[in-house]
Amino acid sequence: MEQRESTFQRKTRETDITLTVNLDGAKNISLEIPVPFFPHLLKSMAFFAGWDLNIQARGDIEIDCHHTVEDIGIALGKGFRKALEKGGNVLRFGSSVIPMDEALSQAVIDLSGRPFLVYKPVVLTERVGNFEVLLIEEFLRAMCVNAEITLHAIMLGGNNSHHCLESLLKAIGHALGTAAQSTGDTSVLSTKGIL
Numbered sequence: 001m002e003q004r005e006s007t008f009q010r011k012t013r014e015t016d017i018t019l020t021v022n023l024d025g026a027k028n029i030s031l032e033i034p035v036p037f038f039p040h041l042l043k044s045m046a047f048f049a050g051w052d053l054n055i056q057a058r059g060d061i062e063i064d065c066h067h068t069v070e071d072i073g074i075a076l077g078k079g080f081r082k083a084l085e086k087g088g089n090v091l092r093f094g095s096s097v098i099p100m101d102e103a104l105s106q107a108v109i110d111l112s113g114r115p116f117l118v119y120k121p122v123v124l125t126e127r128v129g130n131f132e133v134l135l136i137e138e139f140l141r142a143m144c145v146n147a148e149i150t151l152h153a154i155m156l157g158g159n160n161s162h163h164c165l166e167s168l169l170k171a172i173g174h175a176l177g178t179a180a181q182s183t184g185d186t187s188v189l190s191t192k193g194i195l
């Protein structure tokens, strides 16, 4: 089977992003992203997905971090889809419930080809450090739309915003890793015969 790895580059007036993702990696993760806290979340997700992930990003963060975070979502979604399509059939569904101390989050994924995000946060602080928490929804939507996946990202409880976000991104990573597991056979897991 071909390596399920892809590189995606995107340069606009707002951001300049180069991303490489390997779905069957060894958890080699290298992130150069000029946004506080966000790389911590991405690293958690990539680690539990079992990916290699390299991202080099620059962006107009003097305006705010919105463009950079959203565009990383676009790049990661497109990179994921491209890598996935190099492989054979996959388990398609993945779900995970992951705690971090008092926080508990659930992620349910269908690599359906139909982009859809359901995001249900608990009440969170406006920021974690200097990271604007609202941006996580922008990131997840951009990733889902460009990866063409359905994602239900649900926080079941928690008080500490750092814990809530980190448990959610770990759950998403874990569920993505499961859903993208190769089945090693030729049967497509759809009653339609195609995803």
Ligand SMILES: [Mn+2]
Pocket: 040, 162, 166
């Ligand atoms: Mn942490």
